[in-house]
Amino acid sequence: MFRLTAVATLLLASFASQAGPFTIKTTSTIADNADTLILLVGPEQLNTNPQLAAISQQENFTAKHAKTLTWLSPAAPYAQFKRVVLMGTGEPEKLSAYQASLLGAAAARSLKDSAASNIQLDASMIDPAIGQAEFLAQFSHGVDLSSYTFDRYLSDKKTAPERNLFLLSSNKKATDERLVQLNALSEGVALARDLINEPASGIYPETFVQQALALRKLGAKVTVMDEKALEKAGMGAILAVGRGSARPPRLLLVHWEGSKQQPVAVVGKGITFDTGGYNLKTQADSIFRMTSDMAGAAAVLGTMHTLVKQQAPVNVIGVMALAENMISDRAYLPGDIVRAGNGKTIEIINTDAEGRLVLADALWHVETQYKPRAIVDIATLTGSKVTAVGNYYAGLFSNDETLVTQLTQAGEKVHERVWRLPLSDDMLPELKSMKADLRNTGRSTGASTAALFLNQFVNDTPFAHLDIAGNALSDSSKGLHTEGGTGFGVRLLTEWVLTTQ
Ligand code: BES
Ligand code: MN
Numbered sequence: 080m081f082r083l084t085a086v087a088t089l090l091l092a093s094f095a096s097q098a099g100p101f102t103i104k105t106t107s108t109i110a111d112n113a114d115t116l117i118l119l120v121g122p123e124q125l126n127t128n129p130q131l132a133a134i135s136q137q138e139n140f141t142a143k144h145a146k147t148l149t150w151l152s153p154a155a156p157y158a159q160f161k162r163v164v165l166m167g168t169g170e171p172e173k174l175s176a177y178q179a180s181l182l183g184a185a186a187a188r189s190l191k192d193s194a195a196s197n198i199q200l201d202a203s204m205i206d207p208a209i210g211q212a213e214f215l216a217q218f219s220h221g222v223d224l225s226s227y228t229f230d231r232y233l234s235d236k237k238t239a240p241e242r243n244l245f246l247l248s249s250n251k252k253a254t255d256e257r258l259v260q261l262n263a264l265s266e267g268v269a270l271a272r273d274l275i276n277e278p279a280s281g282i283y284p285e286t287f288v289q290q291a292l293a294l295r296k297l298g299a300k301v302t303v304m305d306e307k308a309l310e311k312a313g314m315g316a317i318l319a320v321g322r323g324s325a326r327p328p329r330l331l332l333v334h335w336e337g338s339k340q341q342p343v344a345v346v347g348k349g350i351t352f353d354t355g356g357y358n359l360k361t362q363a364d365s366i367f368r369m370t371s372d373m374a375g376a377a378a379v380l381g382t383m384h385t386l387v388k389q390q391a392p393v394n395v396i397g398v399m400a401l402a403e404n405m406i407s408d409r410a411y412l413p414g415d416i417v418r419a420g421n422g423k424t425i426e427i428i429n430t431d432a433e434g435r436l437v438l439a440d441a442l443w444h445v446e447t448q449y450k451p452r453a454i455v456d457i458a459t460l461t462g463s464k465v466t467a468v469g470n471y472y473a474g475l476f477s478n479d480e481t482l483v484t485q486l487t488q489a490g491e492k493v494h495e496r497v498w499r500l501p502l503s504d505d506m507l508p509e510l511k512s513m514k515a516d517l518r519n520t521g522r523s524t525g526a527s528t529a530a531l532f533l534n535q536f537v538n539d540t541p542f543a544h545l546d547i548a549g550n551a552l553s554d555s556s557k558g559l560h561t562e563g564g565t566g567f568g569v570r571l572l573t574e575w576v577l578t579t580q
């Protein structure tokens with residue numbers, strides 16, 4: 080084998096789980112060595128302080144949300160600092176957790192090229208409804224997420240200087256507790272982004288699996304099914320998709336039993352590269368993006384990392400269906416009929432509809448082996464979803480009204496929003512095949528028939544499918560995102576799992 084397996088493995092062994100260049104600590108007074116003060120103000124606060132009112136008026140600063148005004152060599156009482164960054168919060172009472180994190184992101188971006196190295200955040204003038212501890216922790220979450228970089232292959236690493244960020248807190252204990260939890264979440268998102276940004280030469284089923292093994296030390300049960308185990312369990316669908324690649328498929332399960340409740344399951348599509356197979360993707364820009372076709376599995380692993388790191392009181396199983404969709408003399412072909420784990424036969428109409436095949440076996444396996452009380456899958460499944468709602472929303476497909484409500488609320492809360500699209504048995508005739516129990520594509524709709532196909536592999540467990548095609552990659556650094564992998568789904572699924580217990 081001429082593949083650089085050993086080298087890639089070595090490189091990947093060191094995925095950092097610490098997000099961002101900022102070392103963040105809470106303080107109960109202004110740090111003596113602070114050279115920079117970030118002072119958070121709403122429009123009201125500007126009016127009550129004559130000095131701030133004067134300088135703001137002079138510079139047309141109105142304390143709008145995330146707007147900044149940098150004041151160099153400030154006068155007393157700020158003379159101890161080299162600079163004061165006035166940052167607007169808008170109406171502080173109305174700040175949501177997400178808006179607090181956006182302030183952190185804006186602060187980190189505004190300091191990116193400055194000489195500031197010891198930065199004191201002072202939010203004591205505002206009184207956010209979410210409470211100071213939550214506000215400060217969300218702010219630092221935004222700092223971490225927006226300063227994420229992927230530089231492992233850059234010779235000239237423009238390493239951001241190490242910086243301290245001190246959070247002035249009137250309740251250090253409460254703030255520290257929330258910081259620990261949200262740090263775990265930032266790490267989970269950074270892990271998902273790393274996995275997505277890593278090219279297919281570095282991340283394939285076996286190396287993806289290695290990234291999960293670290294969770295064993297923290298008390299999670301990690302199970303890996305290789306080709307032999309998949310064969311034995313009769314999972315012919317994931318095996319068919321993976322057959323064309325020299326890098327064999329895997330089904331990866333991470334079980335965190337932080338409570339004795341009946342578990343929930345999250346299932347991710349992990350196509351480490353999607354060439355389309357013999358139905359080859361022929362557009363350069365569409366095939367190029369398919370290193371991100373494991374973003375669903377990355378979101379699941381990022382979620383599991385978060386919950387395990389938090390030692391959360393939840394019982395959850397993360398399942399990742401890993402395969403590389405390639406062309407070779409062994410690859411599956413259009414017209415093939417494969418038998419899935421549940422015994423159903425599937426006629427392969429299009430080898431590029433591979434995600435639903437690997438998920439079919441994963442859904443069946445987790446339902447029959449773990450009897451979860453709900454199953455949610457997440458997948459970069461269809462181009463048609465992108466056409467329908469772009470990257471503004473994930474597509475949500477479910478007939479369980481409780482799950483629809485829970486996922487919609489969780490999505491609003493963390494600003495990884497979902498939009499419900501049809502999951503309807505009316506479309507079942509589209510999946511009928513003359514030769515087999517099912518065909519792997521519909522005839523008219525894309526995203527909905529894909530969801531309906533998945534639904535055939537879940538018997539009676541409440542089930543929801545999230546189509547995150549288009550959400551996995553960002554073409555710019557904006558809000559909490561940086562260019563490249565977004566880690567979309569980690570914050571949504573973590574919020575859902577924590578609130579559904
Ligand atoms: N991974 C793709 C879907 C995708 C498209 C993700 C664009 C992200 C951006 C999926 O495997 C695929 O190829 N879907 C086909 C299905 C079709 C052949 C029925 C699609 O949607 O075109
Ligand atoms: Mn495909």
Ligand code: ZN
Pocket residue numbers: 350353372431433434459460
């Ligand atoms: Zn795909």
